[in-house]
Amino acid sequence: MASTAGDSWDITDFIVKKGNGVKGLTEMELESLPKQYVQPPEERMDMNSVVGEESIPVIDMSKWDDPKVADSICDAAEKWGFFQVINHGVPIGVLENVKEATHRFFGLPAEEKRKYTKECSPTNNVRYGTSFSPQAERSLEWKDYLSLFYKSENEASAFWPPECKDETLEYMKRSEPVIRQLLEALMRRMNVKEIDQTKASLLMGSKRINLNYYPICPNPELTVGVGRHSDVSTLTFLLQDDVGGLYVRRFDGDGWVHVPPITGSLVINVGDALQIMSNGRYKSVEHRVVANESKNRISVPIFVNPSPSDIIGPLPEVLESGEKAVYKQVLYSDYVKHFFRKAHDGKKTVDFAKI
């Protein structure tokens, strides 16, 4: 079956409905990539477009009282839309535990993981799946995920998988002060003096944590781990392991830069919601993940989002000086629905909010 897998049987049923995921496919010792994963050439990563001598800023947060640190965060959010932080205060043990828990979850047999698929999960807030939006995609992405939408401690206790619940909750809790620090700094530059209740809801009213698993791939150059996209979040906090493979579009649009794994660091990126609220000053930037021939990779993003029921648009403080709004007011849940209705498509989701 190995070499013809994907031609003679229903691969979608196997990976999506039966809960085997891409990981289940790789366990069948495929010799080549099933055709469903072959991406059109323009969506594959062209290694000639990688700019080797540059990368996103790495910012040391240990000297937080020095205003230069906040400045460099705002500069990075304006120019690159992506940066890494070190000495951020989240203990390294907490990060290691999340990585271990991620491996533990994906190491479960398919029957166990299947309990969390769209068909079987007792709640919409816990979802195990594969690729991005398999029903909307022409080619699949080489990735499995567990996506956990945070409602409350009680809800998480009841429904999140026991293999990773405590570790992911702890990671979310310990990252809270860093999230606040970064948002406060970013808001100060936008003339927002204080994050009151309304602003807190707009900036960080809901959170989602994803556990991503990218299994070893027989023909990585023909497919993608994650296709080109920007996040719909306010900010994303990404923990990656030491494998590498995340690429970010260079600020001038020309080429891609690799995000090198740094032990203990967190990769932060601006999402569409913050781009919209800042009226385009902070940039949500396209990024993608390549597949890997020799190593399984994991990553754990926390998406810090507006509340689904919030109406987002350029903040009044940003427009105070007479600046013209380039985005309209949109219901955040509509924006998110629009994102998931289609395959990954670069930065096109933002057009939904353009005036």
Ligand SMILES: O=C(O)CCC(=O)C(=O)O
């Ligand atoms: O795995 C990564 O490094 C990035 C994943 C990502 O971009 C996402 O989940 O939105």
Ligand SMILES: [Fe+2]
């Ligand atoms: Fe992303």
